[in-house]
Amino acid sequence: MTTIPWLTILMVVPLVGSLLMIFLPRGNARLIKQTALVFALATLVLTIAMGLQFDGQSTAAFQFTESYAWIPAFGISYSVGVDGIGLVLVALAATLVPVVILAGWRDVPDESAKGYFALLLVLDTLMIGVFAATDVFLFYVLFEVMLIPIYFLIGRYGGANRAYAAVKFLIYSLVGGLLMLAALIGLYVVSANELGQGTFDFATLVGLDIDPNTQKVLFLGFFIAFAIKAPLWPFHTWLPDAAKESTPATAVLLIGVLDKVGTFGMIRYLLPIFPAASEFYAPLIIALAVIGIIYGALVALGQTDMKRLFAYSSMSHFGFIALGIFVFTSWGASGSTIYMLAHGLSTAALFLAAGFLMSRSGGSSAIAAYGGVNKKAPILAGFLLFGTMSSLALPGLASFVGEFLVLLGTFARYIAVGVIATIGIVLTAAYALRLYQKVATGPASPAVEGITDLKGREVTALAPIVLLTIVLGVFPAPVFNVVNPAVERTLEIVGVTDPPPVIGVQGGEQ
């Protein structure tokens, strides 16, 4: 128990920033943007300060914990705390918000800047909160409330078809959210029957011995919510529309961070609270994940629109993450966590670089409109190349570490699944390189003719992403030190051990 309420401070700082914006003059867009950036950077600095105090050797499940009664009548408390997995994702959120604020400096006309940047800061608060919550009810509340800023960010500031995309996103998410609510209340009733007093406290719920059949029902409620959020095949159809109609900044936060709540929820809540059901459904979920990997990659291969391509590629990558979680090996789970981080970074690189390109050349996101960018804007093309490399998991980049570990963990348990998933990597390389080839190489297309290269602000926004991707790809040890204890604790609760190393060696050779 620390004396400084780190996580609450992290949540309060951006919220204060967004409230402050209400009082800023609407006309002074520059001041509004600067305020947003200052508060987002302050949150990042505080996150780093907190992260440095994280004790990798600690035996406590959660660190920086706080707990206050909120609605005692329903056993609800405001409880926060992070384990290694939570910390990594909090850090991802805190990193990407200042990046997208800087990158999205000119996303919206000056007169609507106020709402846009205020919503981005609100989202910062909610994202940190959702990864930090240790009360399942608090998690649910933040999970649902997060919809609202995103709904407005897509619906109000997005592209031509934005209202449709926003409503589709909202409805899909609410279906999942309400199913989860029903399961959540079911869990509460189960805890009330067992303990005499219902609770939403995560640690207490993990300790419950829930009847396997009840587990199977409740598991589904949570799983569908997470599978829609993450999105897994066949719950994915909202994502391409939302990604296409969003501004690049919104898309980065939506796909890079918000969707991770789905996979985070699987590893944090599904596995420990419903261990028996997790084992029961694992084959099904692995099947969905593998279908997603291949389907997403194949559809990405056929896309004519950059943003939609990124969306399908993300769906394929979410397949990898879910696969790593449900093969129940420590390699798989650690790999998934690293992959969540790496995918957040590579999504940011791709969407922002593509966004810069689109904003320079009339806004079209059709692949066919572009060509020869590397001749006119070499720095921009360079970042785009980096994004595609990161997406196809080039060795030396963070995504490679994640993808490799996930496959290692998969081969250790199911060789056939590992083989199919590996085909996904080949397809990823195909669509990623094809995209780069069409957009950046060859003769310059008319849309690309007059464009200028990236300026200081844009390079400043992208540089940290590139740097982090490379550093974590070459030296991932600090992240592993933080993540591994949390992963081991989770698998211990599920009651599985890694398969004997002999298969692991075979898996390692692929």
Added chain:
Amino acid sequence: MNTDMLTAPSVDYMAILPLLIVAGAAVIGVIVETFAPRGARRTIQLFLAFGSLVAAFVALVSEAGLRSLEVEGAIAFDGPGMLLMGLILLASFVAAMLIAERQLDPAGDSFAPRASALPGSRDERELTARGYLQTEVWPLFLFAVLGMMLFVISNNLLMMFISLEVMSLPLYLLAGMARRRRLLSQEAAMKYFILGAFSSAFFLFGSALVYGFTGSVEFAAISDALAAQPGQTYLVIGGVGLISVGLLFKIGAVPFHQWVPDVYQGSPSAVTAFMAATVKVAAFGAILRIFYVAFGGLRWDWEILLWIIAGLTMVVGSIVAVVQTDIKRMIAYSSIAQAGFILMGVASATPEGLGASIFYLTAYAFTTLGIFAVIMIVRDGSGEAGRLSQWAGLGRRSPVVGAAFAIFMLSLAGIPLTSGFIAKFAVFSSALAVDQVIPVIIAVISSVIAAFFYGRVIVIMYFREPESDGATVTVPSAFTTLALAISVAVTVLLGVLPQPVLDLIEQAGVFIR
């Protein structure tokens, strides 16, 4: 004549003081209408209405601990009854502010200059031209409040029937008093009256059957008689069924909901607000009491019926609301769907279900009042802007009003941190606690359908470009502004910090008999 055989009933006048205050103010209001000079009436009526509501509330709070049967067992002062009466008084207070609004309509207020004048007649045109404003809404309003307060504490079938009529008759009249769109308003009043009279007849017929079987109209005696003769006859089943029809009509449950959209649309919005918020509280209070106290022993028979009606009400209300293009009709269908959710709490037939229903009613009442406050101030040249498409871009032109309406929509949709979410949570958990999984799943599906049209209002307000004949926000007087502020505050506070109200409900306990 042997008159000394009849002893006068003992009445504790202090206990029924809240009722007496409202009744007294209503009667004085009628006298004022007759004798006070036209110019002074409004001041006196406002003073009477607000004064009596506040005084009744104070009297109610001062006897909050009272748990007893009064007036020879005809009315029951118990925790839930007290809470519901308090809620009715508070919601009526806010509704009164909306009724008192006079700044919105250029002609004066939103009520017809004389309710008895035929629509479009010379008489009416003359009265309008002379700028007549009437104040007869106030005594009618107070009588309706009195009826509602009695309705939730009635402890026998006759008392319940009388309070049902005291509540309903003024409302039939109020529904027909809109200044604009007179024909629509009169049609609404007529429909409400005819169908309401039918439902009253059903209630009365059911009461007669139950009396025939049990030999009493007292709830406790009915309950005992049912327990003593467990074999049910058609008499009881028929009686309970007919009484249910009468009460379900008042809450607008499917299939007794047809009157709701027409009446909501035609009535003056301030009256709709009053009706939508408080009638629902009163009728649910009566349903809860009669099913829990009088027919508690038959719960295995009526539970299944209520679950089915709850499911139907949620699904039909939500689906039909999707295709509405008029904001008031949409809210009307949404209120039908909401009634289905509250019925889930009733059908749970547990103390948790009772508490969940009361919480839901509290949340729903204030959100609804707020919604109609906004509907009143969003206007075009000819009055309130009813068509949803006219609301396009409203959120951007009037950020405060837009945000308030968005909060109400999110609350009805059950998004966390609003009162609607905690309310849904409470009824869902009361249903799951009695292992009713299927109704909860139906409720989840209805919630998703409902989220679509609540979300669409936000889309229209925020994401669409304004139309040429679009609506604008008329600046209201302090009355409506305050009513709106209270509604927003309650909606958000009950969502973020519901514990005090949950404590209050917990302490209130259950019905006495």
